[in-house]
Amino acid sequence: METPYFEIPCVILCGGKSSRMGEDKALLPFSNYPTLSQFQYERLKPFFKEIYLSSKTDKFNFEKNLILDKENIHSPMVALKNIFETLKNEDKIFIITVDTPFVKIETIEKIINNSQEYSITVAKTEKTHNLCGLFHKSCLSFINKMLEEDIHKVGFLLKNSATKELQFEDEDEFLNMNNKDEYLKAKSIIS
Template identity: 60%
Template sequence: MMIPQFKIPCVILCGGKSSRMGEDKSLLPFFDKSSLTQYQYDRLKPYFTKIFLSSKTNKFNFEAKLILEENEIYSPIVAIDSIIKKLYNYDKFFLITVDTPLVKIESINQLILESIDSDICVAQTEKIHNLCGVFSTNIKPIVAEMLKKDIHKVGYLLDQVKSKKIIFKDEEEFLNLNNKEEYLKALKIIS
């Protein structure tokens, strides 16, 4: 079987506060890796020509290209703004959070294929997974305007651009590891 090679870069969001987890979830050990970040990075690297970590600081114990967020506010909109500034020479990028390690490569492939005629194309199960999808760099002015108005909701961004939501049936695949219970559940699933 041939491994798909996605022509757009991948960015793993690792800069959240992890307040519900009680510690930095991006640094928690996961499966056979020293951290959840390294697990996501190693898992996705074979499929993308370029892969980046988006974070407030370089807190990682392995070599990776970083996109450091240029603002002290903890917000995915701040991260998206920093990513667009760094990846200005790309039309689109795939965005995924560090705490969704079960998203299948086939699902990523589907999101990329379906993203052709949209500014943002994200996954949806029972809820919208608005930080798992393909983002166009042409949304830069809208993101900048949102930051100027102190609007930090990704849902608001989706409403302002040509967005598309792709329905997936497997809720577990998009499990978001926000607390210890979800973290332990994902470890059980993966092993």
């Protein structure tokens, strides 16, 4: 099988508060990498035109492209706005969170290949994975409107945009490390 290559950038979201984890999950060791963020960055880098980390600060100890989010509020909507304003020449951007390290390249390829007619195309299993998908820059005006009205829910953006939820069966592929138990489960899967 030919290795896919996507002519779009990928942005890994690393700016969350990690309050349920109790420490910054982007900086937790993972697999044979010193941090989860470096694991995700190196894992996805060969498949995209460019790859970036989105964060509040440069807390990373490796060579990377960084999109700094200077807003005081921790909000994925603020991050999305900042990403589209920084990468203003890009029509489409693949967005993924740092804490979902098992999303397969084939899954990403399927999302990208099924995104043509939509503003947003995201993965769905039993639940919708709001921040694992392709976002088109046409979303930016609605994101700005949402932020003016102090609305920060990604689900609200999806409901009010031309969104495609693409069905996948493997729930474990979308394991999201929000707490210590999920982190330990992910570490046991990767080892």
